[in-house]
Amino acid sequence: MQLNIFGQTFDYRNDRSELEAMFQKIFSMIDEADRQLSHLVIDGVEVYDDFETYVEERIDFIRTIDVVAVTIEQYIQDVLQTMHSYLMRALPEIERIIDEFYQTPSEDAWMRFEQMLEGIQWIDQALYWLTEHPKHSLDRQALARIRETLAEQLRQLLEAVEAGDAILIADLIQYEIKPLWKEMTEHVQTNVVN
Incomplete structure (x- = not known):
């Protein structure tokens, strides 16, 4: 699956063992950019909460995850x-x-x-x-x-x-x-x- 964040793309296997590293990448990049996670767009579906569970339940089928992060304001x-x-x-x-x-x-x-x-x-x-x-x-x-x-x-x-x-x-x-x-x-x- 592809993770798209701040114009960069990262590839992860569709495997539960990849999730911790992927979410760490998301949160560290958001933190470094001084942004706030708004939501994820997972294969075209906007997900606003409980991201980990949503991804874990669909791990075998996910193709793309787009991270939407906004300024604090x-x-x-x-x-x-x-x-x-x-x-x-x-x-x-x-x-x-x-x-x-x-x-x-x-x-x-x-x-x-x-x-x-x-x-x-x-x-x-x-x-x-x-x-x-x-x-x-x-x-x-x-x-x-x-x-x-x-x-x-x-x-x-x-x-x-x-x-x-x-x-x-x-x-x-x-x-x-x-x-x-x-x-x-x-x-x-x-x-x-x-």
Whole structure:
């Protein structure tokens, strides 16, 4: 298989024993170029996470791996734009979840609630990366505060789930999560626009 990175091509055998060396090459070249890994394009398919597993599961058939690395500034903008887009799409969905949990939540409502929790986890990871990364001008203290608040609300939400209290879940989403969601949307929008 061919690895294409920064205009250079490296050949590797389609063998699991080659993977560690290949990924070391990718990460060392990205680090040396002071870039951030955005994603891999593997035989035309864009892969944004869990690269190693994706490659390992398809090792026998992969022909090309193109590495897409961007500047830290571009990566931050991409993260903020993705977060903003997600938050904007999620707000109406949160309203539906609240309404349904104040009644008797259906199986579909529970699935959408689960998706909301997955979104919260992704936001938490993004906020962690943004607060820990020194190469941007964002207000790290504000991001850290939002992340701490989100973690506390998530803890309360999980306690309500364990107790099976749909009304408490709806209250927490309505009065805790939703206002924080709106605050995050405004904070992110300010940084995406600027």
